[in-house]
Amino acid sequence: MLKKWIDEIRIQSDLYKSDCWKYHISGNVIELSILPDYMKQKKTYRCSVIFVGQVLKALSKKIEKENLNFHIQSFSNLENPEIVATIRTDEKNEFTGNSKLKEKSQDSIEDVNSLIQTIAKKYKLEVQEIEATSQLNLREISTENYPTWIAIYSTFNNPFTWLNIGYFKESLRKEFSSLPASKKSCFLDFCDSKFDEFPNLKIPESKYIQSLIGIHPTNVSTE
Numbered sequence: 001m002l003k004k005w006i007d008e009i010r011i012q013s014d015l016y017k018s019d020c021w022k023y024h025i026s027g028n029v030i031e032l033s034i035l036p037d038y039m040k041q042k043k044t045y046r047c048s049v050i051f052v053g054q055v056l057k058a059l060s061k062k063i064e065k066e067n068l069n070f071h072i073q074s075f076s077n078l079e080n081p082e083i084v085a086t087i088r089t090d091e092k093n094e095f096t097g098n099s100k101l102k103e104k105s106q107d108s109i110e111d112v113n114s115l116i117q118t119i120a121k122k123y124k125l126e127v128q129e130i131e132a133t134s135q136l137n138l139r140e141i142s143t144e145n146y147p148t149w150i151a152i153y154s155t156f157n158n159p160f161t162w163l164n165i166g167y168f169k170e171s172l173r174k175e176f177s178s179l180p181a182s183k184k185s186c187f188l189d190f191c192d193s194k195f196d197e198f199p200n201l202k203i204p205e206s207k208y209i210q211s212l213i214g215i216h217p218t219n220v221s222t223e
Contacts, residue, residue, distance in 0.1 A: 002030055005062045009055055016055050020048040028090065032056065033083045046162050047191035052084045053166015063089055074163055081159065112215050116150060119171045123164040125210065126153050130201055146186055146214025151201050157208035165189060165210050186214035
């Protein structure tokens with residue numbers, strides 16, 4: 001089942017950037033690691049770790065559905081930073097993995113903001129609403145289509161943080177997938193070259209901006 005699940009994730013390359021990571025299965029353990037070409041620069045390594053975080057979250061959801069217990073071990077050997085994490089499954093009568101967030105109405109900006117803050121706190125991230133028109137410099141996205149923008153930042157800027165960004169991103173994607181088209185969001189983690197890596201945002205000193213989220217677009221493209 002593990003191979004089936006991970007292969008189902010790998011074929012969704014647009015979501016999980018399958019060309020930057022690989023996996024190895026041994027028994028009931030999957031090891032996820034970054035490919036050498038993506039280890040050469042900090043930006044490509046950071047983004048690869050984020051994608052692996054998404055993969056781990058997506059895989060853990062598949063494991064949950066089978067009522068299996070699982071354990072994730074991250075960066076167990078710091079001398080080999082290409083090995084990001086292992087996920088091990090065990091059959092048990094009762095599931096003891098991560099608890100699910102309670103379903104809630106998402107009909108207002110306040111509800112979406114609350115959801116973002118709840119998930120961000122779970123992954124040790126902080127949230128701050130920003131003024132898109134005066135503080136953002138995005139060349140490919142019209143900020144007018146996303147009247148509310150939120151900055152996600154962290155106290156640390158290391159591989160463990162980037163892995164949490166992946167967990168956070170995938171969790172939001174799952175939660176937002178049920179929203180109508182008029183309420184879709186835009187998630188920027190600075191992994192796309194067409195975006196400025198770190199816009200000049202007024203976040204607290206000694207903090208690191210990790211992503212931007214635009215919510216409640218007024219005009220969503222169907223392309």
